[in-house]
Amino acid sequence: MLVGYVRVSKADGSQTTDLQRDALSAAGIDDAQLYEDRASGKKDDRPQLIACLKALRSGDTLVVWKLDRLGRDLRHLVNIVHDLTDRGVGLKVLTGQGAAIDTTTASGKLVFGIFAALAEFERELISERTKAGLESARARGRNGGRPYKMTPAKVRLAMASMGQPGTNVGALCQELDISRQTLYRHVSPTGELRDAGRDVMSAIKR
Template sequence: MHIGYARVSTTDQRLDLQLDALKRAGCERIFTDQASGARNDRPGLEGATSHLRAGDTLVVWKLDRLGRTVRQLVELASQLEGRGVHFASLTDGIDTGTAAGRFFFHVMAALAEMERDLIRERTKAGLEAARARGRQGGRPRKLTARQVSHAAKLLADPETTGSDVAQTLGVARSTLYRALRAKSSLSKL
């Protein structure tokens, strides 16, 4: 019996491509998850592995749908192998039912992890280069330093409320107070 497993990481991604491929591959049952591959608590994967019996094959569209690290993939493959279950990845051409498939699985898993590590290193280097040029990452601030100073002066009047000032500036009250705390902690330095 072929049991399929499909996964996407975010809500804006769709499973259609994977589901179509798994159906064409003859999967009689398909389990799905909408979660990061780094997570170990994926109900769809748990459901798929609980339905597998000796001689069955767990089928995924691509190797990275199953796990994010070589360790995860190798551990799962070992568990499946210990139960007499095979593993197949459609786009990677892996079938652990053969010696060549088992070897190829380990090589592909190592390459997938190396690719993720390289992406992480390039991203980190790019962020450091941007910081060296004075660019800050993250979301732009809602209030300028001038607006925060003005808000502090307005709040010095006991009749003015934080809600009034926040409404005047077009921000939430929590945003206003967060900016005021940041300003006061900077001025203490």
């Protein structure tokens, strides 16, 4: 069975899916088997894409108008197609970049294999750059990793404020420019240090 997926970036009605729907209909896809999202391709919350991927069964083929209608980026696309392939589901792209991809054919699988190799190459480059950056930072006496959102000063203020019964937690979080989750990860509701808070305070002693 052929299943189609269409997407436009804006949900305000300024963009339509008519062109995509017409192309998919010409490819033999029934309207009942079309899934449509109105959201940016970079967003994770595309409910119709999720529903479409769940509905596909072994022997089905997912058809999209262009490759960029499906994946957020190359790695996301590769992951989707690998998952479909493992489930015995094909992918066919009708036009644009990637129009030669049809994983139900030998030549289409070859084209997608090149995409997959490029994605793997990109991952390796990112990993190498990250390692090189960390080694360079260590050579200069700096430890790698994401900087703390909380600082010792913020932790001390959070401890003092949370120890007061009338503290407005929302206002405190806004003042510290942190989320409630971050606050409670570092300080208890009674103002006592938690493990994350101890890590921040101990960092200044190193």
